[in-house]
């Protein structure tokens with residue numbers, strides 16, 4: 001699929017079929033994440049893949065009931081906890097790049113998943129300590145996000161986006177696109 005097509009067709013998927021995801025496809029999307037750019041190429045990201053139903057279910061207690069994606073965590077046959085080791089990245093101008101590094105890798109993963117017919121939904125609204133305790137993630141590691149991974153059982157309409165003129169400027173901050 002053309003890259004622009006993948007970018008424009010990707011959606012946050014919150015309903016999944018119970019069809020298991022093939023191990024090769026899981027590794028394919030993880031490989032796409034692995035190829036992301038990062039601070040000094042230090043590759044601080046780590047991915048915990050959960051397919052075991054009990055381990056996946058143990059995550060649910062960390063999500064508020066009004067998180068619109070909570071049911072997707074219960075429904076999808078695979079969940080990926082996207083983590084970072086802050087010690088393997090840098091800080092510049094007060095910006096902690098482990099977050100940016102891992103966000104890029106996470107989006108590579110989401111786009112690659114869409115490219116092979118799988119759905120994802122970046123989720124950031126959960127209690128980190130509860131997830132760490134539930135699945136045994138060591139203390140220095142941060143959780144950047146969590147996504148269900150599986151075959152979509154819905155085709156959501158595109159969510160609105162700001163116009164280019166609201167977010168991009170040519171040559172001067174006073175000259176919107």
Ligand SMILES: Cc1cc2nc3c(=O)[nH]c(=O)nc-3n(C[C@H](O)[C@H](O)[C@H](O)COP(=O)(O)O)c2cc1C
Pocket residue numbers: 010011012013067068069070121122123124125126156158159
């Ligand atoms: C950092 C981040 C955190 C998010 N957290 C959640 C979440 O906790 N629950 C949820 O249902 N969706 C979550 N989303 C998904 C957004 O709601 C979604 O990307 C946005 O509404 C645009 O829709 P689209 O992804 O279908 O284009 C999150 C997205 C990002 C990038």
